[in-house]
Amino acid sequence: MPPPIAYQPASERYKIHPYVRCGQSGLLLPRLALGLWQNFGDTYPLANSRALLRRAFDLGITHFDLANNYGPPPGAAETNFGRIFREDFTLWRDELIVSSKAGYDMWPGPYGNWGSRKHVLASLDQSLLRTGLEYFDIFYSHRPDPDTPLAETMGALDHAVRTGKALYAGLSNYSADQTREAAGILRELGTPCLIHQPRYNLFDRRAETSGLFATLTHEGIGCIVFSPLAQGLLTNRYLHGTPADSRVASGSVFLRPDQLDPAKIDQARRLNVLAEARGQSLAQMAVTWVLRQPAVTTVLIGASKTTQIEELCQAPAFPVLSDVELAAIDKIVQPA
Numbered sequence: 001m002p003p004p005i006a007y008q009p010a011s012e013r014y015k016i017h018p019y020v021r022c023g024q025s026g027l028l029l030p031r032l033a034l035g036l037w038q039n040f041g042d043t044y045p046l047a048n049s050r051a052l053l054r055r056a057f058d059l060g061i062t063h064f065d066l067a068n069n070y071g072p073p074p075g076a077a078e079t080n081f082g083r084i085f086r087e088d089f090t091l092w093r094d095e096l097i098v099s100s101k102a103g104y105d106m107w108p109g110p111y112g113n114w115g116s117r118k119h120v121l122a123s124l125d126q127s128l129l130r131t132g133l134e135y136f137d138i139f140y141s142h143r144p145d146p147d148t149p150l151a152e153t154m155g156a157l158d159h160a161v162r163t164g165k166a167l168y169a170g171l172s173n174y175s176a177d178q179t180r181e182a183a184g185i186l187r188e189l190g191t192p193c194l195i196h197q198p199r200y201n202l203f204d205r206r207a208e209t210s211g212l213f214a215t216l217t218h219e220g221i222g223c224i225v226f227s228p229l230a231q232g233l234l235t236n237r238y239l240h241g242t243p244a245d246s247r248v249a250s251g252s253v254f255l256r257p258d259q260l261d262p263a264k265i266d267q268a269r270r271l272n273v274l275a276e277a278r279g280q281s282l283a284q285m286a287v288t289w290v291l292r293q294p295a296v297t298t299v300l301i302g303a304s305k306t307t308q309i310e311e312l313c314q315a316p317a318f319p320v321l322s323d324v325e326l327a328a329i330d331k332i333v334q335p336a
Contacts, residue, residue, distance in 0.1 A: 007088040010058040017060025018316055022222030022297050025194055027168065029097065031291060031316045033063035033224060034309070035300045040080050041071035048304070050084050055306040057089070057096075059313045065197075065224070065300055066131070067101035067142055068123045074106055078130035086132055096137070100127045101172060103142030115145030120156035124165055138195060139166035141182075143173040150178070151185050158189040168194035176211040183219045195222040195297070201230045202271070202286055202333050203264060209336055213295035222297040225290050229301075233260075234286040239269050270332045274325065280318055283308075287315035289329065 019028040034056040040049045053064065070077035078100065089096065102123035105113045113119060124139060139160050141153050157169040169191050171182055183193045196216055198207040204227070207213055216223050229235055238260060268282065275285035290299050303309045321329070 007054055009054075009092065013058055013060045015060075017313065020297055022195055023216070024220030025168070025192070025222070027097075027194065027222075029222070029224070029298045030061050030063055031298060032061055032287070032313060033065055033097075033298050033300045034061050035065045035226060035302045036077045036081055037065075037067070037070050037226075038302055039304045040077040041073065042076045042080070043072055044304075046080060046083070049080055050088065051306055052303055052309065053081075053084055054088065055309050056303075057092070059309065061309070061313070062095055063097040063099070063224075063298065065099050066127070067104070067140075068106050068127050069104040069142075074104075075126070075130055078127055082131040082133070098131070098133060098136055099138035099140065099170070100124075100131070100136050101140035101142035101170075102127070103140075103145070103172075115141055115143075115148045115153035115156075117152050117156040117159075120153060121159065124160055128165060135164055136166045138168045138170045140170040140172045140197060141174075144175075144178050144182075150182055154182055154185040154189065158186060158191040161191045170195040170197065172197035173199075176215040179212065179215050179221070180219065183221060193219070193221050195224055197224045197226055197300070199227045200225040200290060200293075200296075201228050202234055202289060202329065203230045203267075205335050208293065213293060216295050223295050224298040224300050225296055226300045228290045228299050229283055229286055230264075233264055233268055234271070235283040236272060236281065238265055239272060239282075267332050271329065274328055274332075278318065278325070280315075281311060283312060284315040284318065285321075287312055288318050288321060291316060292321055292326075 018031050020031060022029045034052065039052065064081065066078050066081060068075065068078065102120045103115055106123060111118045111122065120141065139157065141157060145153060160166040161169055169186060171179060171193060174182060174196065179196060186193045198212055200207040213223065232238065272282040275282045278285060280288065287299050290296055301312050
């Protein structure tokens with residue numbers, strides 16, 4: 001018998017956060033989702049991870065995003081999420097969207113990586129075991145495999161849905177052409193592609209300029225953007241030096257000192273002036289900017305503190321950026 005659940009979510013949680021339809025599906029997703037990429041491994045206190053998940057749900061964030069390799073070490077985020085889920089969220093499983101992915105290096109040998117049917121389905125089973133879930137709401141191919149036929153990878157996603165181990169299929173890091181082909185295969189198999197997860201922010205606009213957003217709109221696929229704050233560059237963290245508790249100072253592999261480009265820091269400072277004129281933080285404006293894109297369903301945020309979740313949850317309520325403001329932003333960060 002599971003232990004008694006002490007956590008009681010906020011009764012007003014569905015009055016705080018907007019929800020929108022994902023592509024041409026019947027699924028409504030919150031405008032913000034919580035990613036468990038960097039702050040849910042074994043190097044972080046479990047109590048802090050628990051606080052982040054609780055606060056997010058209290059604010060109406062129903063979507064938690066995982067992958068098999070999230071940690072450190074790989075797999076730890078799923079294991080830690082599984083423990084917190086069992087102790088806190090079991091009664092609210094049907095109110096949650098939990099996603100995971102396969103496609104990055106997970107175990108030794110030729111089957112622990114990429115997009116073969118063997119890897120995708122074995123990884124799916126391992127992820128379900130680590131989390132203790134019976135199914136994932138969304139299961140992704142985390143990246144395209146250059147050596148495996150796309151039909152094989154998409155067939156594995158279709159199998160995951162048909163066997164009830166996933167409710168929807170998704171893609172991540174696929175190009176516009178790859179997405180178009182993959183979506184066609186899935187459609188023929190009878191498991192339409194629900195959602196795509198690309199990187200997109202003020203400093204990295206490839207999803208927009210490469211035609212990916214246009215493809216998603218044409219195919220009726222939703223979009224959940226990751227790295228909207230450019231690993232913290234689009235916050236006030238580095239505007240006046242490197243804080244001792246920042247990712248860079250802690251030796252994170254996701255943001256290294258050499259990535260603190262003085263030109264980008266200068267751009268961030270100038271963007272911050274625009275944000276302050278709107279009554280926003282820089283991070284909030286960066287999220288507002290991403291949400292302006294019609295193809296974007298959800299913005300995937302990361303957080304190490306509950307106050308960061310609270311700050312970003314206010315972003316959808318701010319007025320949309322005007323044409324004048326967008327032109328001023330593009331003058332600071334000129335699009336490619």
